[in-house]
Amino acid sequence: MFAEQKMTRRKFLKYSSNTILASIVALCGLSIITTACAAPKGITEGAMIKLGSLKELRKGPLPKKVEYSATLQDGWTERETKGFVYISKNVDDELIIMSPVCTHLGCTVPFADEAQRMNNIEFFCPCHGGQYDEAGMNIGGPPPRPLDIFNPIVKGDEVYINILNVTERT
């Protein structure tokens, strides 16, 4: 009788742990499938913004301005957004995707004029005279750090950025 009860308890524990394990595996599997299926399609999904084909973005002259318009998903609501980024390349020939927002006080930074470009100033912030070079490095004026960047997310030949995920450089 006692041995039978012990077996029952053991069986119960075994079944319970198997059930819990199966649930965890099912949830993880579902999560992996959901993540894989959440790859960008069309223009955007969530905060993903399609910039264009890798081949086109790498084409010079660089740096260049790349405009985007997209529908951002925010919970149950959607909103239209428009903007642009600057595309350049680093010494390893990798894309640098830069935010045009000045790291001083947030003005939008345009390209420098011809005379400023003669002095290696590629972007010039009109608000307080912030200067950046072609890689977006701060080289003069009050900006405390380089232009922020977006990590390129490459799917096939298309390049996407997560517009809500900007990276600060030092």
Ligand code: FES
């Ligand atoms: S906001 Fe750009 S230099 Fe101040």
